[in-house]
């Protein structure tokens with residue numbers, strides 16, 4: 315199947331070539347899909363998108379104009395795609411529902427350990443030959459209470475690691491995951507989770523119900539000094555309220571792999587520019603905020619998993635079948 319891969323980066327091209335190129339005709343572009351780049355899809359049956367691409371209604375209408383029939387997402391999340399519009403236009407969209415939940419869960423843990431044990435500060439002090447420990451106090455995760463919002467594949471992997479640390483794990487999810495219950499995770503109300511957890515990690519998708527799920531009210535209910543981790547989607551947190559809560563010393567530390575206004579910022583080189591985003595600048599300035607640029611998925615295992623499922627989605631469409639990972643109306 316003739317497929318245009320948008321938003322190609324050096325790190326994902328190799329796995330896509332190795333796993334897919336023997337059976338599908340791939341063309342790679344570093345450009346992101348958007349209103350001005352939809353034209354590139356002319357002559358392709360399918361396009362493949364990453365989370366930084368824009369597949370809103372108008373852009374989908376453009377793709378339809380160029381006779382694109384399929385969209386293979388190289389992500390779990392699909393909040394960047396107007397699925398209703400895609401269904402109306404008869405464009406089939408499929409995602410990669412699971413590649414390596416461990417990659418994201420392990421990154422969340424890496425961020426947590428880094429802020430708790432002040433590893434970034436320690437690295438800087440070491441370089442200055444300042445071997446004092448006064449600034450580097452952390453706490454044991456063993457015996458603490460962890461709150462997980464969203465206990466799907468990634469939330470479950472995170473819960474399992476936290477159990478290994480000897481922490482007790484509370485969760486909120488409208489759908490109870492029996493594997494989490496087997497692990498000893500206790501489901502509670504959001505309010506109980508917010509008010510009792512020492513560490514809160516977000517693993518729910520972004521949709522209309524979860525946009526700004528963590529805002530002023532929820533932040534005010536958290537324990538003073540709580541560590542908040544977000545590897546889900548930036549807009550699950552109301553960033554301006556988070557900034558106020560950090561300023562007020564309510565939140566002990568924040569680990570953010572995703573950011574509300576990350577589109578156009580993350581995944582690109584901005585070293586020669588001034589970034590005109592006061593909210594982002596404020597976050598960067600906090601010593602107790604660790605930001606990574608949506609890199610939680612970035613392991614070799616995860617990239618191979620993404621390429622394998624993307625190949626399966628294209629295989630299904632090539633043979634006239636509906637992909638089991640279809641998100642649009644069947």
Ligand code: NAD
Pocket residue numbers: 390391392411412415418463464465466467468469486487488489517518519520523524545546547571572608609610611612
């Ligand atoms: P999943 O579908 O397996 O699990 C999501 C869980 O969230 C489900 O159990 C669902 O019931 C729950 N949920 C839905 N609405 C909720 C709400 N209002 N409150 C609490 N829970 C709610 O998905 P997953 O594979 O675990 O991925 C979770 C999210 O992680 C994705 O949607 C994506 O946005 C994000 N993600 C980020 C990266 C990254 O690199 N940072 C990579 C992959 C996925």
